[in-house]
Each structure stands twice: as structure tokens, then as C-alpha cells.
Amino acid sequence: QKEVEQNSGPLSVPEGAIASLNCTYSDRGSQSFFWYRQYSGKSPELIMSIYSNGDKEDGRFTAQLNKASQYVSLLIRDSQPSDSATYLCAPSRTGRRALTFGSGTRLQVQP
Amino acid sequence: NAGVMQNPRHLVRRRGQEARLRCSPMKGHSHVYWYRQLPEEGLKFMVYLQKENIIDESGMPKERFSAEFPKEGPSILRIQQVVRGDSAAYFCASSPTGTGGPEAFFGQGTRLTVV
Numbered sequence: 619q620k621e622v623e624q625n626s627g628p629l630s631v632p633e634g635a636i637a638s639l640n641c642t643y644s645d646r647g648s649q650s651f652f653w654y655r656q657y658s659g660k661s662p663e664l665i666m667s668i669y670s671n672g673d674k675e676d677g678r679f680t681a682q683l684n685k686a687s688q689y690v691s692l693l694i695r696d697s698q699p700s701d702s703a704t705y706l707c708a709p710s711r712t713g714r715r716a717l718t719f720g721s722g723t724r725l726q727v728q729p
Numbered sequence: 730n731a732g733v734m735q736n737p738r739h740l741v742r743r744r745g746q747e748a749r750l751r752c753s754p755m756k757g758h759s760h761v762y763w764y765r766q767l768p769e770e771g772l773k774f775m776v777y778l779q780k781e782n783i784i785d786e787s788g789m790p791k792e793r794f795s796a797e798f799p800k801e802g803p804s805i806l807r808i809q810q811v812v813r814g815d816s817a818a819y820f821c822a823s824s825p826t827g828t829g830g831p832e833a834f835f836g837q838g839t840r841l842t843v844v
Contacts, residue, residue, distance in 0.1 A: 619780055622771075624768070624771075652831060660819070660838075661820055661835040661836060661837050661838050661839065662772065663835070664831055667831050678772065705812045706771055706772070706838065715762075715773075715777050715784065715785055715827055716762055716764075716774040716777055716785065716788070717763075717833075719771035719773075720771050721769075721770050721771040722771050724768075
């Protein structure tokens with residue numbers, strides 16, 4: 619079992635729709651969860667962090683965490699073509715120095 | 730305040746040659762992480778260094794790969810006798826602390842192609 623599992627996609631949604639990106643993780647000791655966005659040929663950039671169960675909203679982005687199910691998701695409302703990128707999930711255990719990334723879900727927003 | 734600088738951005742090496750990848754952290758950052766991203770895959774941790782010290786090299790292949798972060802100058806990831814399977818994007822991230830999470834900023838990466 620991989621430490622972090624994501625559907626590779628591509629996930630294709632029409633402009634204006636909600637994109638839902640999912641991630642499951644195996645390390646029950648994970649306490650911090652990060653979502654990175656990576657445009658093709660570019661470096662990853664942090665877009666959301668979540669640390670406790672429930673929802674966290676930031677603009678058009680909502681991160682959802684369910685530690686009991688070892689599941690974290692990212693919702694993007696009113697998807698724009700500029701949201702087309704690969705989204706990487708990275709759960710982290712406190713004290714662990716480096717991040718463990720999922721292989722990412724490629725999102726395509728169709729104009 | 731310049732970001733994390735990696736060079737070269739693109740590097741082509743023939744099989745058997747050496748590749749040297751450089752990473753200059755952000756000003757004030759003394760912690761550096763190297764990650765490798767194979768095509769269509771996520772980033773895989775390789776090594777974590779502080780100035781003059783390797784803290785965690787658990788993700789680094791045992792042979793041909795080495796890393797350093799000297800007191801002066803950039804961090805260097807060195808790959809000896811490169812093989813086709815080394816072709817990947819190599820990203821470095823730096824942070825002011827050792828958490829490696831949201832405080833870490835990524836460079837633009839070096840794309841290594843082995844021919």
C-alpha cells in the first residue's frame with residue numbers, strides 16, 4: 619500500500635463547476651495535511667493546509683479532513699481554466715522533517 | 730528577497746557522466762531539502778541538509794548520489810555515472826526551520842536528461 623494515494627486523473631470539469639480532489643493516506647500519525655498545486659514544468663506551490671478534522675475554506679478552495687477515515691480532499695469551487703494543474707497531497711507527521719507526496723491528480727478545467 | 734535559486738534549469742548528460750545540481754536557499758534559510766520527481770509521479774524526498782551537515786539521507790540511493798551544503802555557497806546534489814533512469818526533475822526546497830512543511834519554499838527545479 620502506498621503511503622499516499624491519489625487518483626492520477628485527468629479529472630476533467632467544465633468551467634464554473636466544482637472540482638473534487640481526493641487523497642487517502644496510510645500513516646495514522648499524520649497530523650498536518652498540505653495541498654500543493656503544480657503547473658506543468660513548474661515547481662509545487664502550497665495552496666492549502668489543514669490540521670484538524672472538518673472543513674477549512676480559503677477563497678474558492680475548501681480542504682476537508684477526516685482522520686478516522688484517513689482521508690483528505692480539496693474542493694475547488696467555480697473552477698477556472700487557470701486551475702488546470704496537478705494537485706499534490708502531502709500528509710505530514712509532527713517532527714518529520716520532509717514531506718511525503720502523493721503522485722498527484724491532474725485537473726483539466728474545460729472553458 | 731530572491732527565492733530559492735536552482736541551476737542549471739536544464740541539464741543534459743550522456744550516460745556515465747557526472748551531474749552537479751546547485752541550490753541556493755532563500756536568504757536566512759539554513760535548511761535544504763532535495764526531492765526528485767520522475768515523469769508522471771509525485772515528488773520523492775531524497776535528502777535533508779543543514780549547513781555543513783546531512784541530517785536525513787534516507788531517500789537517497791546508496792550509490793552514485795551524494796549531497797552537501799557547505800558553510801559558504803550553495804547546496805550541491807551530485808550524481809556520478811548517470812544512467813537513463815536518473816532523468817527527472819530535481820527540486821530543492823529551503824526553510825528557516827527544520828519542519829519542511831509550509832515554511833519550505835521550492836525552487837524552480839533542474840530538469841536532468843540523460844542521453
